[in-house]
Amino acid sequence: MTIIYMLLAISVFVALIFFALFIYSVKKGQYDDTYTPSVRMLFEDELVKEGSANIKNTSKKTITKPETEPATWQE
C-alpha cells in the first residue's frame, strides 16, 4: 500500500502542472479578451481570388500612400 505515496505524488504533480498552465495563461492575457478569439477561430483561409492564375503576374496593389495628395481643405 505504500504505493499510495507514489500515486499521490504523481497526482499532485499532474495537478500542479495544470495549475501552472492556468497561471501562465492568465498572465499572458488570455482571459483579458474572451470574445475575439471565439470569432477569430471561425475565419477561413479567406483570400478570394478570381482567375487566380494571373494574380501572380499582376503586382499586388498596396496602398502605402493616398493616391492623390490630400486636397487642401476648402471653405
Added chain:
Amino acid sequence: MVNCFHCGDACLDVEIKHEEKSFCCHGCKTVFDILHDNHLSYYYDLENTPGISPKEIAGKFDFLDNEAIVEKLLEFNDGNTQIVSFLIPSIHCSSCIWILENLNKLNPSVKSSQVNFPEKTVRITFSTEENSLKNLVILLSRIGYEPYISLDDSEKKEKYINRSLIYKLGIAGFAFGNIMFLSFPEYFEHSEFWLDQFKPFFRWLMFAFSLPVVFYSGSGYFTSAYKGLRSKILNIDVPIALGIAVLFIRSTIDIVFDLGTGFFDSLSGLVFFLLLGKFFQQKTYSYLSFERDYKSYFPIAVTRLFKNAEGNTIEEQAEVYTVQKGDRLLIRNNEIIPVDAILIKGNALIDYSFVTGEAEPISKQSGDKLFAGGKQQAGILEVEVLKPVAQSYLTQLWSNDVFSKDKFGIFESITDSISKRFTVVLLTIAFISTIFWLVVDPSKAFNVFTSVLIVACPCAIALAAPFTLGNVLRIFGREKLYLKEASVIEQMAKLDTVVFDKTGTLTTNQKNMISYEGIALSEEEKQLLTSTLRASSHPLSRSLYNMLDKNNIQTLDEFEEEVGKGISATAKNNSIKVGSYEFVGYYDELTSEVKNRTTVHISANQVYKGCYIFNSEYRKGVAEIFEQLGIDKDVVVLSGDNEGERERLEELLPKGTKLYFNQKPDDKLNFIKALQQNGKQVLMIGDGLNDAGALKQSDVGFVISENTNVFSPACDGILHATRFNKIGDFLNFSKKGIKIIKWAFLFSLFYNLIGLTFAVTGHLKPVVAAILMPLSSISIVIFTTIATQYVGKKLRTNINK
C-alpha cells in the same frame, strides 16, 4: 429602395453602380475597390453590409508628422519596429475583426495586428522602414476604420491590468478541490489499518494546500479587516478574517496534537466561495468608459500659425499642451476648439453638443469669444488663444476637489451595516459559551470557542449582496442601463432627489421640432425653397430639408451660399433668400421671443416672408416620468440655458417642479453639494461635459446617451436614451434588489443558528462544518439568483409595455 453593398445605408441621393453592386457614395465604393483589388472581398461574405463609410480625413492627421506626438502614441519603438494600439469606435462585427487582422495583406509593412473586440481596440506591429504611423492611420481611415486619437492618449498610462482576483480565485479553487479529495476518507470515521497509517500524511498534505489559500487568496480579507478596525468600523471582513484565522489555527493545532482532521476543507471552500462572489460582482462593460474627462474629447494637437523671419505665415502641428496665451491657431472644419479663444477670421458655426447637449450649432462673428469644447462646422477659422487648455472655462471644472475623491469609499454598504451587529452578537455568544464550558468541562472550552467562530463565519451573508447586486447589474445591462459597479445599485435604492439637466437630457439632441411663422408660402415658393436647401450642406438647411416635402425638385438657375450667412438662389424668374435675418435683407427690430431662438428666415422675390423656428423637442414621456418620480422624490431641472424655455417647461411638467436656469458648470456642482448638505441623496441625470462636475458630486450620476459608442463624461451609469422614461422603474427595481438581500440575510442567519447549536454544545465535527458551509452558501446563491431573475422578468415586461 436600394441599399449600399458596403455600408447598408439606403442609397438616397445617388446610387453608384459598380461591378453590378450599388453604393451610396464614392467613399463606400473606394473601400470596396481597395478590398476587392487586394482579394479581401471575403469581408463581405462574413457579414452582410459590414462596412463603414469612410469620412473625409484630408489634413486631419497631419499632426502625426510631429515626432514628439508620434512618440507619445507608440507603445513600443526600437527604431525598426513600432507597436501602437488604436481605439477604433467603428469596430462592430466579425468582418471588422477579420479585415483589421488582415491588414498585412493591404500593406506589407504591417507585421501583425490583433483586435480586442470588447474594447474596440486594435494593436498593430509594423516596421518603420516601410511605413510611418501617419500612413498607417490614413490606411485605416481609408477603409472606414478611423482611429480615435484624443488628448487622453498623450499621457502614457502604464497599462496595468489587475488580475490578482483571478489568481486568488484559481489558487483557492485548486486547493479546495484537492483538499476535498484528501479529507474524504476521514469523513466516515472508519477505523481501518491503512487509513490510520496514512492519516498524518494526508493531513499534512492538506495543511500544505491550505497555506496559499490563507496567506495569498485570503490576504485581502485580513488587510480589509485591519483597515476597518483601524477606522473603527466593523465591516463584514472582520468576522470573515476572524473565521479564516480561527479555522486555520484550530486545524493546525488539531493535526499537530493529533486531535482530529481539522477544517481545511471548510477553510478553502469558504475562501473560494467568497472570492467567487467578488468575481461575479465585477461585471464590466469594456467598451464603455465611466472615467472620461475632457481629455477624451479634445484633440492631441492643433495647427499653430506663426510668422517666420521673412514674414511668411507658417503652419505647425503643435501639441495642445504647448499652446500659450496669444498664439494663433487654425481650426479646420469638424475640429474641436481646445482652448478659450477669440475669433479672428472665418465664419464660425460652433456645435457645442459635446458640452451642453444643444443640438443646433451657434454662429459667431469675428471678435466673438469662443469657448473650449466647441466643434467648428463650417470652413476654416483663425483664432487667438485667450486661455490655454488646462485653464479654459470648461476644463478648469476638473480642478475642483470633487474629481480627486473616490466616491464610493465613504458610504457604508448594506452588508457592513448588518455585520456590525452580527459581529457583536457572534463574539458575545462565543464568550458566553466558553465561560459556560470553562465551568462545566474546561477541556471542551477551547473546542467550543473556536467552533462558534468557525460555524458562524458569515460566508452566506457575505455572498448575499455580491450575487444579488451582480444579478441586478446584469439585468440592468440587458435593459440598457449600464452601471459602473455594483455598489451604485445600493445608492440608487436610497435616492430621494432627482436633478435633470435640460438640453440634451430632457430634450433630444437629434430631432427638432420646426414651426413656421409669417406669411404662408405659396406652392411655387415651397418648391423653390426645397430645391435651394437641397444644395446646401449647412446643418440647419439639412434639418429643414429633411422636414419638407421633396416633390417637384427643380433645377436652379443660380445658387450661391455665403458661409455663415445664408443662401440665395433663382429659378424661373423667382428668387429666394434663405438664412439669417440680416442676410435676408431686413433690419426691423425682431421680437425678443424670436431673437432667442434658432431661426431660418426666408424672403422670396425681395419680400420678407417669415421664418422657421427650431424648437428643441422634449423626449417622449418627460411629463410622465416627472409625475412618477414626483410621488416620493424631489425633482429639479437645472439648465445652463437662458429662460427662453421656461414657459414651455412649466406647461409640460407637473406644477411645483423647481426650474433653475443660467447655471454654469460650477453652479451645477455647487447646487448638488448644497442639496447633499441638507441631507439629500441626489441622482443627477445629464449628458454633456458641462454636467461633469454635478455628475461626480452627486450620489449617483447617470448620463443619457443616444448612442453608447459615443463618449460620455465620467459617471456612475450610462442610460440609453430609449430607456429615458423608465428611470422610475430602474430605481424601484434597485429597491427590490435591496429587499432580496435582506431576505437572504434572514435566510443565512437561520443557517447560522443551526450551526451554532452544534457549536455551543461542543458537537461540531469537521464533516458537519464541511456540509453546512457549502450548503448555506450555495442555497443563498440560488435564492438570490432566482429572486432577482423573477423580479427582473417583471421589470422587463414593464419596460416593454
